[in-house]
Amino acid sequence: MTIPGISYYSALMISAEIGDIRRFDQSKQLVSYGGLNPSVYQSGEKCYTGRISKEGSKNLRRILIQCANIAAQKDKRLRSYYMKKKLAKGHNKAIVAVARKMLINIYVMLKHNITYDHLRRNKAS
Numbered sequence: 001m002t003i004p005g006i007s008y009y010s011a012l013m014i015s016a017e018i019g020d021i022r023r024f025d026q027s028k029q030l031v032s033y034g035g036l037n038p039s040v041y042q043s044g045e046k047c048y049t050g051r052i053s054k055e056g057s058k059n060l061r062r063i064l065i066q067c068a069n070i071a072a073q074k075d076k077r078l079r080s081y082y083m084k085k086k087l088a089k090g091h092n093k094a095i096v097a098v099a100r101k102m103l104i105n106i107y108v109m110l111k112h113n114i115t116y117d118h119l120r121r122n123k124a125s
Contacts, residue, residue, distance in 0.1 A: 002116035005071030010063055017060035021110040030107045034060045036100040068099035
């Protein structure tokens with residue numbers, strides 16, 4: 001609940017959907033579990049990335065996107081990230097990018113048992 005945009009009920013739902021964080025070795029695995037990773041199309045030596053895969057927990061993806069809308073307004077770093085993505089890709093894709101970034105932050109916070117403020121201070125230095 002220390003991340004802006006995540007309330008008590010959102011935190012409970014995210015925690016219930018993720019379960020035990022130790023089952024994910026990397027943040028990529030959690031992002032894939034949430035369905036926020038880009039889909040990949042490969043043919044021969046060519047590789048294309050497409051829309052998000054939407055495989056995995058739709059409840060986790062839905063609640064993170066709702067929280068990302070609020071977080072993009074409340075947190076300065078997430079807002080600047082959102083504005084940069086919005087100019088390039090549009091609102092919807094920018095919100096999904098913020099949700100993915102939030103999920104990576106949640107992974108680090110749960111894995112190392114730290115708060116969002118502590119995470120931000122460590123990233124700044």
